[in-house]
Amino acid sequence: MDSSSKQGSSDRLLLAALHLIAERGYNGVTTQEIAAEAGLSEKTLFRHFGSKQKLLEAAFDKYHYADEMKKLFSEKLVWELEPDLLLVTETYHEIMNRNRKMIQISLRDDGQLPGFRQRTHKHPLQLLEFLTNYFTHMSDKGKIASANPELHAFTFIMMHFGAFMNDLDRRQTYPTIALEPFIQESVKLFARALRP
Amino acid sequence: MDSSSKQGSSDRLLLAALHLIAERGYNGVTTQEIAAEAGLSEKTLFRHFGSKQKLLEAAFDKYHYADEMKKLFSEKLVWELEPDLLLVTETYHEIMNRNRKMIQISLRDDGQLPGFRQRTHKHPLQLLEFLTNYFTHMSDKGKIASANPELHAFTFIMMHFGAFMNDLDRRQTYPTIALEPFIQESVKLFARALRP
DNA sequence: CGAATGTCAGTCAGTACTGACAGTCATTCA
DNA sequence: TGAATGACTGTCAGTACTGACTGACATTCG
Known part of the structure; x- marks a missing residue:
């Protein structure tokens, strides 16, 4: 009972x-x-x-979450590279983690379950667009040096997509490295690479 | 016949x-x-x-390949950041691509096929070690500024692991971006982030 | 009462795997 | 030359089991 x-x-x-x-x-x-x-x-x-x-x-x-990103990009930015990237990244990992089981399933079983992948992959595409626009704006303002905003946005996303995949199944390939320090350091690295 | x-x-x-x-x-x-x-x-x-x-x-x-990396790190480096990273990256993607089907299987079906993941995951661990050592040496030589070599190596690998995963199934999440320009730009970005 | 749930027996289509037998083809040997 | 042999493969029928899904009936609980 x-x-x-x-x-x-x-x-x-x-x-x-x-x-x-x-x-x-x-x-x-x-x-x-x-x-x-x-x-x-x-x-x-x-x-x-x-x-x-x-x-x-x-x-x-x-059980599929995804809307925080849109809100974040329209409301929460402060137009300083490091804090903005940090916020985006934390939010990204949070969303990915909440959806981790569905992502696992769609990676694994799409093929037999047509259409499942699409549901989880609509949003990452949106994120690339948002982040590209952000870099373009920041570049116009002279706050960063980004000759190729889309490729830089893609690189940034791939970095964190890779890290997410790495501990997706909790039997990580690289178990010695925790997520939080990685997030911090990767943002710093990126900020240094793009400083004008 | x-x-x-x-x-x-x-x-x-x-x-x-x-x-x-x-x-x-x-x-x-x-x-x-x-x-x-x-x-x-x-x-x-x-x-x-x-x-x-x-x-x-x-x-x-x-059909499992993996030994190029060891040879690369012991023989082919020139101790200049950009060319070395480029070589490592191209080799990484080449190996991953040659093993793509096996990687797909071990990501998917480990769980039911115990031990299969281990076979594909031994080598990435090795790569982290190699690259960490490389960054340490380069830092000692004053050629780069890397306060945290392991985390930087991890970040670099995750970037490319993510990109590889993204087009693993050839139905990529981000289909507008090709691999080769990404490789070039990501290496440049990283080199800028680490310059002393 | 009525809605949700459990039990149980059973159907139907796979699916890994086996055994018996036959065909093909190249090599070898009388 | 031609028969015999052996390695490899195909066909076919069949076993043992699993797994999605159903129907009939009983039970519990508000």
């Missing part, structure tokens, strides 16, 4: 699906296991979602 | 397995499909490899 009254059965199933599929892949997890993880019967899973695929789609629709 | 005499049946099976599993995942591909892609019967697959898993293991053992 305790476990089933905590939250709706649907939510428990959605979270269980996200959790298990992110770890073992869509084909690596059975509907039985998902139901068990949620503390419910397999039958209930099908009563709620009809099929395994619809379950995963529902999970994506419900 | 033509298709079966090109190369040994084993090789054709290994390559077909690598190709299909990289695209659709270990559980997403059947032994029938692999055999068909190789132009052989399923029976032949089992006669050669005994099981699906052994087939994939054999493919990893046969």
